[in-house]
Amino acid sequence: MKITIIGGGSWATAIIKILSEGNVHIKWWMRNSEDVEYIKKLHHNKNYLSSVEIHPSKVKPYTNLKEALRDTEWIVLAVPAAFLSDALKSINKNHLQGKKVISAIKGMIPATNQLVTDWIEQTYEVPAHDIGVIAGPCHAEEVALEKHSYLTIASPNLVLANDFANLLRCRFVSTSALADLYGVEYSAVMKNIVALACGITHGLGGGDNFQAVMVSNAMQEICRVVDVIDPMKRDLSASAYLGDLLVTAYSQFSRNRTFGNMVGRGYSVKAAQLEMNMVAEGYYAVKCIYEMLKGYEIDIPITNFTYQILYQNAPLKKEFEDLKEKLK
Numbered sequence: 001m002k003i004t005i006i007g008g009g010s011w012a013t014a015i016i017k018i019l020s021e022g023n024v025h026i027k028w029w030m031r032n033s034e035d036v037e038y039i040k041k042l043h044h045n046k047n048y049l050s051s052v053e054i055h056p057s058k059v060k061p062y063t064n065l066k067e068a069l070r071d072t073e074w075i076v077l078a079v080p081a082a083f084l085s086d087a088l089k090s091i092n093k094n095h096l097q098g099k100k101v102i103s104a105i106k107g108m109i110p111a112t113n114q115l116v117t118d119w120i121e122q123t124y125e126v127p128a129h130d131i132g133v134i135a136g137p138c139h140a141e142e143v144a145l146e147k148h149s150y151l152t153i154a155s156p157n158l159v160l161a162n163d164f165a166n167l168l169r170c171r172f173v174s175t176s177a178l179a180d181l182y183g184v185e186y187s188a189v190m191k192n193i194v195a196l197a198c199g200i201t202h203g204l205g206g207g208d209n210f211q212a213v214m215v216s217n218a219m220q221e222i223c224r225v226v227d228v229i230d231p232m233k234r235d236l237s238a239s240a241y242l243g244d245l246l247v248t249a250y251s252q253f254s255r256n257r258t259f260g261n262m263v264g265r266g267y268s269v270k271a272a273q274l275e276m277n278m279v280a281e282g283y284y285a286v287k288c289i290y291e292m293l294k295g296y297e298i299d300i301p302i303t304n305f306t307y308q309i310l311y312q313n314a315p316l317k318k319e320f321e322d323l324k325e326k327l328k
């Protein structure tokens with residue numbers, strides 16, 4: 001099976017580890033030629049999940065995206081959404097023609113406030129039935145440790161979702177497929193915003209009791225948002241929705257929670273970004289969701305709280321007090 005992975009960060013590295021359990025030929029694109037040389041020579045990704053062994057017989061790193069896309073069947077996008085258009089700037093729709101595109105990204109395109117899959121469909125004319133997402137509660141760090149994890153592939157095309165789920169299934173990863181692309185993708189975006197809020201309120205002194213109430217309210221907020229955007233019957237208690245919210249809100253590995261916690265403890269947004277060598281998608285997504293929902297009459301107190309603090313420099317303690325009043 002020929003697969004191209006786009007992105008050189010932690011999640012790309014984890015996905016490569018998972019896929020390398022099977023019989024695959026992976027072309028791995030990243031932007032930095034020094035990183036490529038390091039992997040070719042030492043078989044590890046220097047900057048992210050550096051303990052993971054990269055098998056040279058299965059994985060070939062590239063900096064030329066056109067070459068990395070040549071003669072491939074599946075493409076996995078694993079660059080933070082805000083940098084996706086930059087990462088793909090050297091290619092056009094012809095390079096994606098006839099290929100299946102799976103987004104592992106849990107963010108939105110800031111320039112257009114679009115989901116990654118909508119942006120790919122519109123910009124590169126990839127048909128919806130050739131597009132899917134990788135979702136589910138799964139931190140790259142736990143994949144590196146081979147801790148058993150669960151991934152859900154969502155696509156309007158269940159055949160494609162099942163095919164990719166089969167490729168990912170291995171001795172430490174269970175997989176399943178769902179047809180609810182929008183519900184899964186928006187929930188994954190929203191849970192990052194909630195994790196930021198969990199971090200901020202924890203940094204401000206909120207305890208486990210408060211967080212439990214916030215996460216319960218967050219699930220209802222996610223439900224309202226998803227219902228407004230794409231109303232249909234769905235079970236949001238499934239692990240691709242609720243499970244991902246829980247792991248991101250509570251895990252020590254969550255970038256979004258860590259970022260929020262720094263802000264809650266008094267770091268500026270800039271300082272928190274500099275301190276982390278990884279990307280908290282929720283930072284970009286909260287602005288997209290806030291702007292996207294402006295015209296809707298929908299109650300989104302946790303999104304508003306996070307947006308006001310991260311983008312309007314609102315006073316932390318006052319926002320926290322206001323949020324306390326709004327949660328039940």
Ligand SMILES: NC(=O)C1=CN([C@@H]2O[C@H](COP(=O)(O)OP(=O)(O)OC[C@H]3O[C@@H](n4cnc5c(N)ncnc54)[C@H](OP(=O)(O)O)[C@@H]3O)[C@@H](O)[C@H]2O)C=CC1
Nearest residue numbers: 008009010011078080083086087105106139140278279281
């Ligand atoms: N980490 C995780 O556990 C999970 C992450 N995800 C999602 O995966 C996506 C990727 O996140 P993750 O791997 O964690 O991110 P990381 O912060 O680990 O890595 C970011 C990667 O993006 C690259 N990058 C930054 N700017 C650009 C650019 N302009 N062009 C090309 N590449 C660029 C960085 O390259 P460089 O090193 O050269 O700066 C780096 O390889 C996100 O949407 C995230 O939500 C989903 C599930 C789990």
Ligand SMILES: O=C(CO)COP(=O)(O)O
Nearest residue numbers: 136137138139254255256
């Ligand atoms: O999506 C994730 C876990 O499922 C990763 O979340 P963070 O980006 O907050 O680490």
